[in-house]
Amino acid sequence: MERTISIRRLSLNIVGITSLCLGFLGIFLPLLPTTPFVLLASACFMRSSPRFHRWLHEHKTFGPILDNWHQHRAVTAKVKRRGAVYILLSFSFSIWFVPHFWLKIALVFMLVALLTWFIRLPVMEHLADKQENH
Incomplete structure (x- = not known):
């Protein structure tokens, strides 16, 4: 059971990091959306890494996007x-x-x-x- 949990956490961390990287690239690349990837990263980190989740929500660029979505289910x-x-x-x-x-x-x-x-x-x-x- 413990092995399953660690594989699940590892998988969620990999998806979260990949999504965060794609979201970061979306800031600079016009056809790559930032917000959906950041939301996915947040959801993954919420289930796998409280430290990454907290860091993401405190980030000066990504934090406001996430707060707006979580508090109001809205975008700018x-x-x-x-x-x-x-x-x-x-x-x-x-x-x-x-x-x-x-x-x-x-x-x-x-x-x-x-x-x-x-x-x-x-x-x-x-x-x-x-x-x-x-």
């Missing part, structure tokens, strides 16, 4: 705009290059479903960063 307007554009671009690229018509149709349905879900996410700005009381 900037994340929503960029995410919608990148979802459209990446799916369009895939639809253009996929050789089979049935795959193109499946991708269009996935695009519509994903965009519908993504656009309906609530928007919540970080009020702590704003000076609305001045």
